[in-house]
Amino acid sequence: MIEEKRKNLSDWYLDVLQKADIFDYGPARGTIIFKPYGYALWENIQFYLDKFIKEKIGAQNVYFPLFIPESLLKKEKEHLEGFSPEVAVVTYAGGSELEEKLIVRPTSETIIYDAFSRWIKSYRDLPLIINQWCNVVRWEKRPFPFLRNTEFLWQEGHGAHYDHDDSLKTVFEALDCYIRIYQDYLGIFGYAGQKSESEKFAGALKTFTYEILIPDGRALQGCTSHDLGQNFSIPFGIKFQDKDMSLKYVWQNSWGFSTRSLGAIFLVHGDELGLVLPPKVAPYQLVIVPIYDGKNDSQIDEFCNIIYRKLKEKIRVFLDNREETPGYKFNDWDLKGVPFRLEIGQQELNNKILTFYRRDKRERFKMELDKFVDSFENLIEEFTQNLLERSKKLTLENTYEVENYNEFKKIMEEKRGFLKAFWCEDKNCELKIKEETKATTRCLPLTNEEKDGKCIYCGRKAKSQWIFAQAY
RNA sequence: CGGGGUGUGGCGCAAUGGUUAGCGCGCUGGCAUGGGGUGCCAGAGGUUGCGGGUUCGAGUCCCGCCACCCCGACCA
Numbered sequence: 001m002i003e004e005k006r007k008n009l010s011d012w013y014l015d016v017l018q019k020a021d022i023f024d025y026g027p028a029r030g031t032i033i034f035k036p037y038g039y040a041l042w043e044n045i046q047f048y049l050d051k052f053i054k055e056k057i058g059a060q061n062v063y064f065p066l067f068i069p070e071s072l073l074k075k076e077k078e079h080l081e082g083f084s085p086e087v088a089v090v091t092y093a094g095g096s097e098l099e100e101k102l103i104v105r106p107t108s109e110t111i112i113y114d115a116f117s118r119w120i121k122s123y124r125d126l127p128l129i130i131n132q133w134c135n136v137v138r139w140e141k142r143p144f145p146f147l148r149n150t151e152f153l154w155q156e157g158h159g160a161h162y163d164h165d166d167s168l169k170t171v172f173e174a175l176d177c178y179i180r181i182y183q184d185y186l187g188i189f190g191y192a193g194q195k196s197e198s199e200k201f202a203g204a205l206k207t208f209t210y211e212i213l214i215p216d217g218r219a220l221q222g223c224t225s226h227d228l229g230q231n232f233s234i235p236f237g238i239k240f241q242d243k244d245m246s247l248k249y250v251w252q253n254s255w256g257f258s259t260r261s262l263g264a265i266f267l268v269h270g271d272e273l274g275l276v277l278p279p280k281v282a283p284y285q286l287v288i289v290p291i292y293d294g295k296n297d298s299q300i301d302e303f304c305n306i307i308y309r310k311l312k313e314k315i316r317v318f319l320d321n322r323e324e325t326p327g328y329k330f331n332d333w334d335l336k337g338v339p340f341r342l343e344i345g346q347q348e349l350n351n352k353i354l355t356f357y358r359r360d361k362r363e364r365f366k367m368e369l370d371k372f373v374d375s376f377e378n379l380i381e382e383f384t385q386n387l388l389e390r391s392k393k394l395t396l397e398n399t400y401e402v403e404n405y406n407e408f409k410k411i412m413e414e415k416r417g418f419l420k421a422f423w424c425e426d427k428n429c430e431l432k433i434k435e436e437t438k439a440t441t442r443c444l445p446l447t448n449e450e451k452d453g454k455c456i457y458c459g460r461k462a463k464s465q466w467i468f469a470q471a472y
Numbered sequence: 473c474g475g476g477g478u479g480u481g482g483c484g485c486a487a488u489g490g491u492u493a494g495c496g497c498g499c500u501g502g503c504a505u506g507g508g509g510u511g512c513c514a515g516a517g518g519u520u521g522c523g524g525g526u527u528c529g530a531g532u533c534c535c536g537c538c539a540c541c542c543c544g545a546c547c548a
Contacts, residue, residue, distance in 0.1 A: 010542090018483090029540080085546065107548085141473085141546055148547065156548095201548095209548095221548065258548045291507055327508040334508090345507060355507085438544095471547080 009216040009267065014145065016274050017266060020336045023145055030143030030150030034259075037336065040283035042153065042259055046133065048185055048281070049155065049257060052177040057170060059131040059157050064111050066135075067102040072110040075235045079109065082202020086138045104137040109203065109228075109254055112158050113236040120160055120250060123242050127166060131157040146263030147220065147472055154258035160238060160250040164229070167251035171227045174255035175208045178223040186261065187278045187387025188212055188268050189395050190222055191418070191467055193443030198427055201254075205229035211442040211467060213395040214267045217416025219442050219469035222264060225255035268391050269360075275337030276359050278387055279380035284318040286311060287338045291326045291345030304344050307354075307369060311342075314373055334359065339383055360386050401465070405456050408468075412437040418469050422453035422462035429457040439468040 017023055022038035025031070034042065053059050067090065074080050083106045090102040105111065112130070120128060133155045140148045157174060161167035175192060182188045190212040200207035204226040212220045233239065233249040242248050269276040279285050288311075290304045304319055311317045318338075320329055326343070333341055341357040343364075348354050356372065357364045360383055372379075398417035402408045408419055419439060423429060433456070434440050444466050455462040 136548085138547070142542095142544085152548070154548065224548065256548060260548050289507095293506065294504095325506055325508085325510055327506085327510075330508045332509080343507070347507075 009214070010144075012270070013266060016270060016335065017145060020275055022262075022266070022275075025145075028150070030140060030148075032145050032149055034153075037283055038262065041262055041265070041277065041281055044281035044283070045181065045185070045261060046155075049177065049181050050133070052180065053131050053155065053157060053174075056177055057129060057131075057157065057159075057173050058127075059129040059159075062130045062132050063134065064105075064108050064115070064132060066105055068105050068108070068111045070101040070103055072114050073103050075110060076203050076232055078231070079203035083107070083138075086140065088137050088139055105134075106136055106138045107254075107256070108132065108134070108136075108156055109158070109232060110236075113232050113238060113252070116158075116160050116233075116250070117236050117238045120238055120240050123162060123240050125240060126250065127159055127161045127170070129157065129159040129170060131155055144472075146266070147260055149259070152259050154256050156254060156256045159253045160233070161252065162240075162250070164251045167253050168227060171206075171208065171225050171253045171255070174253070175210070175223075175225040178210055178225070178255075178257050181257070182210055182212070182222060182261070182264075183388055184384065185278060185280045186265055187384045187391060188222070188264055189388055189392035191395075191443055191445050193445040193448070193467065195224075195443055196425070196430060196441040196466070198430060199441060201226045203228065203231050205231065208446075209443050211418075211469070212264050212268065213391075213398055213418055213469070214264075214472060215394065217398065217470070218472045219418065219467075220260070220264055220267075220472045221442070222261060223255070223257045226253060228252040228254060268394075269387055270337070273331070273362070274335030276387070277337035277339060279339035279383045282337065282339050283316065284338050285316045285380065286318075286340040286342060287333050288317065288319045288342045288344060289326060289329045289333070290319075290321055291343060293346050296346060296349060299349060300344060300346075303349060307342070307344065310369065311373065315376060334362075339380070358383065399467075402456065408433075408439075408456055409437050412439050412470070416470055418442070418467050420465045420467055421456040422464070423466045423468075424455035424458060424460045424462045425464075426455075426458070426460075429455055433457055433468065438470045440471055442467045442469050442471070 020037065021035050023035055024033040026033050087106050088104040090104065091098055116128065119125065135151055135153050137151045139150060142148065143150055159167060159170040161170065179192055182190060190210040192210050193208065195207040195209055201224060206227040208225045210222040212222045214220050230249045230251060232252055238250045239247050240250060265278065266275055288304050288308055290300050292300060301321065308317060308319045337359060339359050343355045343357065352368050353366045354369055355364055356367055395418065399420060400411055400417060401420045402411065408421060411417065411419060423441065430441055444464055448464050450463045453462045453465065454460065
């Protein structure tokens with residue numbers, strides 16, 4: 001809908017990602033292999049997010065087991081019901097049937113909170129905030145690389161707090177970290193907000209999210225941060241003795257950010273030449289392409305090597321001296337989405353002014369090497385902002401404030417996108433809208449101000465405009 | 473699980489029931505080229521998804537199975 005050249009976004013995506021050496025399919029359905037170039041991207045995101053999690057949220061990293069005894073998963077009813085359709089279960093191991101089945105974790109609330117119940121005894125033990133980087137397995141009906149893998153990588157953070165306010169503070173700190181990663185590092189705009197009752201995490205009081213518009217008009221849930229209230233602490237018996245000697249249950253939260261974010265990067269920024277990777281997390285921030293002429297090849301090589309050594313200290317750089325034509329390499333690096341390129345040939349040999357190229361604008365520019373190195377931080381900041389602006393523009397241009405249901409249906413049929421509409425917050429209206437238009441509530445934006453309105457579906461009184469879209 | 477589709481070198485495809493299953497991309501070796509997917513030469517690479525059946529003869533026809541893909545319900 002939005003970009004002519006990406007009419008078939010799914011084909012474009014699968015084709016480009018495989019050509020760009022991001023991933024390969026795994027042998028089991030719904031699994032993928034992260035190839036070095038794809039995995040490096042995740043490692044770089046991890047680097048920044050991990051720092052945020054430790055410094056801004058105050059969490060410590062841990063690692064819990066992959067297997068969860070079935071009895072633990074059963075302790076919280078809503079959680080169990082939410083996840084049981086998509087869990088993988090080990091029933092046979094070591095040559096015989098297991099006495100108790102083992103769940104391959106779809107998320108780790110239960111196994112972590114079982115430990116919390118033993119670790120937390122006193123108000124002095126609070127808050128307890130931990131985080132783990134791990135894989136989880138969810139048997140999705142229809143897998144799609146990065147956006148819905150059977151197995152995916154993420155971090156999941158878990159906080160146990162003295163009271164609800166303290167827990168909520170962490171809920172919003174986590175959400176804020178995710179928004180900062182998406183906006184300041186990945187250049188991806190979205191709507192931060194609260195999930196509806198039916199869309200929230202199984203077992204949570206409230207779920208907060210960052211909803212991203214994909215150029216085909218559908219919405220991607222970019223992360224989640226849950227206010228768990230005391231829904232888990234009560235069944236798991238996570239209680240502490242307070243100063244006044246009374247026993248109290250902790251207030252909890254959990255929050256996660258996954259490799260789905262890579263899918264968002266590819267889909268939101270990519271163009272007809274291929275990927276456009278945000279420079280702060282791109283595996284290579286710059287690639288040097290030597291352009292040989294058959295006469296001065298050794299001098300060009302030497303010159304490239306000097307520049308390479310100099311850039312290497314501050315920039316993730318790759319020197320591409322493969323035996324391919326320059327045109328081939330240009331296209332290859334455009335496809336792989338490397339943010340900057342430096343072209344070194346006869347013209348540059350005895351010259352201080354070098355030829356650079358930036359992927360987002362597809363423009364060449366001339367600059368002295370030292371100046372480039374000195375202004376690199378600013379350049380990647382500006383590059384990221386440019387991506388964010390584009391993404392924001394796309395999102396705003398495809399956000400429609402609608403007041404009658406026919407218009408709503410028409411937009412969903414013709415172009416999709418985000419639809420902002422009053423909703424009475426009755427589940428039945430939400431369900432009917434989904435059945436009739438495929439759109440579900442994505443979130444109630446945090447910036448929402450309550451006012452008088454009428455539900456887009458039933459016409460009854462409504463106080464807030466929700467964001468609707470077709471979910472990815 | 474429902475609806476549709478496809479299985480042939482690594483990938484994309486071709487092959488009226490009839491010799492030794494072809495082509496493009498990619499890969500290997502070589503020569504030239506080199507500022508936006510360059511050209512030529514020489515190579516390597518196959519139990520046609522699996523199992524039956526029909527036939528003088530099956531990639532091709534029939535039956536069964538399996539796998540994967542697309543569309544829906546589920547979903548970070």
